[in-house]
Amino acid sequence: MNAAINSRRDFLRYSFYSGALLIAAPLSFSSRAENLDSAVGAITPLIRIAQDNSVVFYSPSPEMGQGTNTALSMLFAEELGADMKNVSVEPLPYELKRDDEGKITWKVIPQFAGGSTSISRNYELLRNAGANAKQLFLMAAASMFKANIDSLSAENGYVVMSNGRKVSLGYLAESAAKQTLPEGFKPTLKDKDDWRIIGKPHNTQEAIDIVTGKPLYGMDMQYPGAKVAMVQRSPYFDGDVESFDASEALAMPGVHQVVRLPRPDVNKYYTYLAGGIAVIADDFWTAKKARETLKIKWDKGPYAEASTADLHKKCDELLKEPGQVVRNDGDIKKALANAAQIISHTYKIPLVSHAQLEPQNCIAHVTDSKCTIIGPMQSPGSASRLAEAITGFDRVNMDIRYTRLGGGFGRRLNSDHTAEAVMISKLSKLPIKLIWTREDDLRNDFYRPMGHHQLTAGVDDSGNVIAWSHHLVGTPKYYRRNNAKPEELFGADIYVDDFPAGRVENLQYEYTPVTFGAPQGSWRAPAHTANAFVVQSFIDEIARATNQDPLALRIKMLGEHEELPYAQHGGPTFDTGRMAAVLKKAAQLANWGKKMPSGNALGIAGHFTFGGYCACVAEVSIKPNNRFRVNKVYAAIDVGTVVNPEGVIAQVEGGINDGLSTALGQQIIVENGQVQNDNFDRYNMMRIGDSVISIEVAVVDSNASPVGAGEMGIPPLAPAVANALAAAGDIRIRHHPMRA
Amino acid sequence: MSEITINNKTVKLEGDSDMPLLWFLREKVALTGTKFGCGVGSCGACTVHIDGQPIRSCSMPIGNLNGNNVVTIEGLSRQDKLHPVQQAWIDFNVAQCGYCQAGQIMAITAFLERFPSPSDDDIDTHLTNLCRCGTYTRMRKAIHHAAAQIRAKGATSQQQGESS
Numbered sequence: 031m032n033a034a035i036n037s038r039r040d041f042l043r044y045s046f047y048s049g050a051l052l053i054a055a056p057l058s059f060s061s062r063a064e065n066l067d068s069a070v071g072a073i074t075p076l077i078r079i080a081q082d083n084s085v086v087f088y089s090p091s092p093e094m095g096q097g098t099n100t101a102l103s104m105l106f107a108e109e110l111g112a113d114m115k116n117v118s119v120e121p122l123p124y125e126l127k128r129d130d131e132g133k134i135t136w137k138v139i140p141q142f143a144g145g146s147t148s149i150s151r152n153y154e155l156l157r158n159a160g161a162n163a164k165q166l167f168l169m170a171a172a173s174m175f176k177a178n179i180d181s182l183s184a185e186n187g188y189v190v191m192s193n194g195r196k197v198s199l200g201y202l203a204e205s206a207a208k209q210t211l212p213e214g215f216k217p218t219l220k221d222k223d224d225w226r227i228i229g230k231p232h233n234t235q236e237a238i239d240i241v242t243g244k245p246l247y248g249m250d251m252q253y254p255g256a257k258v259a260m261v262q263r264s265p266y267f268d269g270d271v272e273s274f275d276a277s278e279a280l281a282m283p284g285v286h287q288v289v290r291l292p293r294p295d296v297n298k299y300y301t302y303l304a305g306g307i308a309v310i311a312d313d314f315w316t317a318k319k320a321r322e323t324l325k326i327k328w329d330k331g332p333y334a335e336a337s338t339a340d341l342h343k344k345c346d347e348l349l350k351e352p353g354q355v356v357r358n359d360g361d362i363k364k365a366l367a368n369a370a371q372i373i374s375h376t377y378k379i380p381l382v383s384h385a386q387l388e389p390q391n392c393i394a395h396v397t398d399s400k401c402t403i404i405g406p407m408q409s410p411g412s413a414s415r416l417a418e419a420i421t422g423f424d425r426v427n428m429d430i431r432y433t434r435l436g437g438g439f440g441r442r443l444n445s446d447h448t449a450e451a452v453m454i455s456k457l458s459k460l461p462i463k464l465i466w467t468r469e470d471d472l473r474n475d476f477y478r479p480m481g482h483h484q485l486t487a488g489v490d491d492s493g494n495v496i497a498w499s500h501h502l503v504g505t506p507k508y509y510r511r512n513n514a515k516p517e518e519l520f521g522a523d524i525y526v527d528d529f530p531a532g533r534v535e536n537l538q539y540e541y542t543p544v545t546f547g548a549p550q551g552s553w554r555a556p557a558h559t560a561n562a563f564v565v566q567s568f569i570d571e572i573a574r575a576t577n578q579d580p581l582a583l584r585i586k587m588l589g590e591h592e593e594l595p596y597a598q599h600g601g602p603t604f605d606t607g608r609m610a611a612v613l614k615k616a617a618q619l620a621n622w623g624k625k626m627p628s629g630n631a632l633g634i635a636g637h638f639t640f641g642g643y644c645a646c647v648a649e650v651s652i653k654p655n656n657r658f659r660v661n662k663v664y665a666a667i668d669v670g671t672v673v674n675p676e677g678v679i680a681q682v683e684g685g686i687n688d689g690l691s692t693a694l695g696q697q698i699i700v701e702n703g704q705v706q707n708d709n710f711d712r713y714n715m716m717r718i719g720d721s722v723i724s725i726e727v728a729v730v731d732s733n734a735s736p737v738g739a740g741e742m743g744i745p746p747l748a749p750a751v752a753n754a755l756a757a758a759g760d761i762r763i764r765h766h767p768m769r770a
Numbered sequence: 771m772s773e774i775t776i777n778n779k780t781v782k783l784e785g786d787s788d789m790p791l792l793w794f795l796r797e798k799v800a801l802t803g804t805k806f807g808c809g810v811g812s813c814g815a816c817t818v819h820i821d822g823q824p825i826r827s828c829s830m831p832i833g834n835l836n837g838n839n840v841v842t843i844e845g846l847s848r849q850d851k852l853h854p855v856q857q858a859w860i861d862f863n864v865a866q867c868g869y870c871q872a873g874q875i876m877a878i879t880a881f882l883e884r885f886p887s888p889s890d891d892d893i894d895t896h897l898t899n900l901c902r903c904g905t906y907t908r909m910r911k912a913i914h915h916a917a918a919q920i921r922a923k924g925a926t927s928q929q930q931g932e933s934s
Binding site: 094096097234236237238240241242244245246249250252258315319385386387388389434435436437438439465467468469676683684685686688689690691709710711715717718719720721722723724725 | 785786788789790793796797798800801802803804805806807808809810812813815842843844846847852856859860863865866867868869870871872875890893894895897898899900901902903904905906907908909910
């Protein structure tokens with residue numbers, strides 16, 4: 031294996047972040063590495079082409095279900111001229127380097143997944159890399175067959191000559207690897223009209239491995255000699271171990287060590303989440319039973335009495351006081367005073383957990399000179415930084431490998447689990463596989479912030495919204511974030527350029543932060559889930575109160591087609607015309623305005639999320655016993671140039687069900703300073719029995735720059751359902767969980 | 771100690787009798803296709819077949835097993851031929867993160883034995899495995915498709931049986 035690793039490094043001949051050239055293919059005759067260890071031995075930075083023409087693409091974005099393995103390999107394969115049928119995808123091991131000034135930078139390409147950025151970040155990069163790779167194959171073929179390079183092309187896995195003869199990329203790979211691109215070579219990318227792969231539907235590359243149970247996830251990884259580590263963390267936020275007795279655990283056969291994890295610095299942002307006691311044993315079951323025998327006296331810390339019930343009361347009180355004004359257009363007071371009608375409602379959003387199906391886990395091995403980390407990560411960069419802080423080793427030289435993730439949703443943007451694993455391995459001097467139970471996972475999360483939103487609108491005689499005020503009192507995602515000043519805490523919870531900013535002349539956004547001990551973090555489409563629910567529900571309430579059609583009022587408020595400045599993530603502009611277009615498209619699919627049986631109705635909502643425009647129309651039926659069912663959702667999405675339409679549709683469908691699941695039943699409940707509902711029998715996630723029965727998605731293609739699609743489907747769903755319920759039976763639900 | 775059959779292989783059960791079958795599969799015989807999700811029999815990610823019944827293996831102590839026939843996701847396809855449910859999962863592109871899908875497929879293959887022509891209500895009532903990615907709508911389509919495939923194949927093999 032070592033020899034192979036060395037040869038791999040030798041072959042990293044052209045690994046410029048600029049994407050100048052990212053192929054350097056030593057021939058490998060094994061078509062597919064079966065596990066991470068052998069993968070390390072065999073690969074080139076981004077692809078490996080074997081003689082049988084099979085292509086392994088090493089993806090720079092951790093795959094967590096968002097479909098980037100497929101979409102990113104399509105970008106590369108399109109320009110290379112590969113045949114997607116021969117392409118498989120594996121995670122690219124994490125690689126850093128120091129540049130000429132000693133600054134740490136990516137060795138191959140940025141490696142990260144979050145904020146629906148994988149497509150926009152890699153769109154040019156990977157097509158250029160694929161085109162550069164193609165050039166090497168053309169050069170190899172030109173030299174081998176004494177042909178003029180301009181007469182050659184590459185398609186479907188072959189280089190094609192002017193006389194029609196074809197030679198496979200696999201056959202040429204060894205020779206191509208010896209070619210060097212001419213100085214200053216700039217590839218010409220294909221025209222959109224010539225695309226054979228991009229823009230065409232492609233199913234998930236790894237489907238066969240998933241349905242046959244192949245080891246793909248961090249939880250499935252094996253590491254030589256690794257013992258299972260499990261941690262009893264403080265059940266209280268910012269609590270700590272006061273004293274403990276592990277004698278019973280240590281006497282159990284199969285238990286190797288017990289180590290204490292100190293409480294993280296409570297004045298800083300989290301490196302990991304809690305102090306506690308780690309048990310290291312031969313296997314999961316032994317570790318779990320040993321953990322149960324620990325006798326720990328807890329220092330309950332500053333939040334021992336905290337409860338979500340009190341938190342909601344506090345929000346109610348603070349909502350009566352003015353908050354920090356974070357956007358102020360026109361004169362809100364005067365406009366409200368002059369309004370013909372004033373409408374005001376309050377909406378409540380709870381803390382929710384990520385609840386990705388694969389609990390946190392991570393393999394770590396810290397020796398005197400080396401740090402190895404293998405596990406599910408969205409941000410290997412943050413994992414390496416935390417590991418550097420813990421071990422003192424240079425993060426450029428660490429061996430970090432992200433696996434497929436059994437769900438991410440933002441949970442694994444934080445690397446608390448990798449930091450914990452590194453710390454336990456360092457303290458115990460053992461290779462360890464850290465496994466969290468579901469209870470650990472629901473009790474120790476970076477929860478989606480909660481908040482109470484008061485919306486007030488002034489409407490004139492003609493039904494025009496002339497004043498809009500939105501006051502959010504909530505737990506800030508930027509809680510304890512490094513360098514976030516108190517007056518900047520709003521930034522991750524109110525996006526000040528969000529609609530209807532720029533479209534209502536007198537508009538004010540206000541924010542009041544509430545301190546609560548629970549860590550807060552990014553949760554699929556972060557603040558958009560809450561804000562879309564309240565804004566899109568409220569517009570519907572205005573429409574009903576003023577006898578306007580909810581769709582017509584939205585279109586009227588969006589106004590003329592215009593690109594409004596949008597300084598937050600997803601900008602630089604918000605295009606009112608694209609928003610109106612997806613609303614109209616979803617409405618058209620649903621036959622908006624159609625007659626429906628009593629107790630059935632449609633509701634509409636649309637939202638701009640991280641550069642993508644998505645609208646949903648929900649069709650609901652009221653059922654007996656205060657229940658309801660979402661029978662169908664019609665959705666339209668515009669994410670600019672579409673790379674994989676099938677992937678976009680799948681993400682919208684998933685977002686719709688995920689949005690319904692979250693709105694219906696989910697909330698984290700804290701009493702006496704501890705999370706109460708710490709498993710799926712008490713934390714109510716949706717099962718198929720409540721899911722949307724049928725979904726129809728229209729993908730609006732355009733020539734606009736592409737953005738991802740992982741988060742856009744979720745924000746409009748909950749308000750569309752709430753609006754449909756209001757239309758169906760005068761039931762206006764202004765809180766999540768809607769079933770509470 | 772007792773023996774069981776796992777995917778047609780006889781295996782000696784070793785370890786604490788209260789150890790759930792899930793961890794025996796994952797850590798003692800390296801069959802990691804069966805997933806750990808909750809440990810309390812709620813999410814269904816660990817579903818396997820025991821004597822043809824869908825069982826949540828995280829809550830089945832190995833001490834309760836003796837002579838049973840266990841099939842996991844790794845043993846569902848026969849002679850490299852995918853089960854119609856697995857094939858439908860590929861054809862309908864059901865999986866996203868995929869972590870719950872082995873358990874879903876094991877639960878659904880057993881469900882279709884009981885409900886060869888399931889209605890949407892049957893699906894809603896009898897399938898309770900969790901999926902956070904929200905693939906339920908595709909699952910439903912794929913279930914109906916797989917059920918039709920199985921029925922068609924059953925009819926074909928019956929006809930062949932009658933004619934020979």
